[in-house]
Amino acid sequence: MSIENRRSTRRDVLKQTAGLAGIAAVVGIAAAQPAKADGGTMSPASVGYVDKPNGTHQCSNCSLYIPGTPATANGLCKAVAGSISPTAWCQIWSPMS
Structure with missing residues (x-):
């Protein structure tokens, strides 16, 4: 070489x-x-998302809900895409433990 x-x-x-x-x-x-927080990947329609609670079940007391700031503002969901109302409900609602 x-x-x-x-x-x-x-x-x-x-x-x-x-x-x-x-x-x-x-x-x-x-x-x-910082990681971009945009919630989950499921569509609201696929989980039966509605903008009203189902009795006492609502997003604000669901284990999948990520509260907004302030707590009365829309937040995110670990499973459902998009802005989520704290007073909404869907079929995958899961109680907080």
């Missing part, structure tokens, strides 16, 4: 190292961003 081949290899290694450092920096920045 000639000296020029070694220099070329060193350059390639340095380029690759610099590239990996750049990728690591981007991944680190992305990981530091």
Whole structure:
């Protein structure tokens, strides 16, 4: 192997190292961003979501509900996509333990 081949290899290694450092920096920045909270993936229609309680059963006392701020504002659901009213109800309602 000639000296020029070694220099070329060193350059390639340095380029690759610099590239990996750049990728690591981007991944680190992305990981530091807060996760976007958008609720679950099921559609409201698929779970029979209605904007009124079913007796005493309502989203605000469901184990899947993530309250909004303030508590009277719409929140999120761990299973259902979109904005969820605290006074709504659906078929997958689950009591808080």
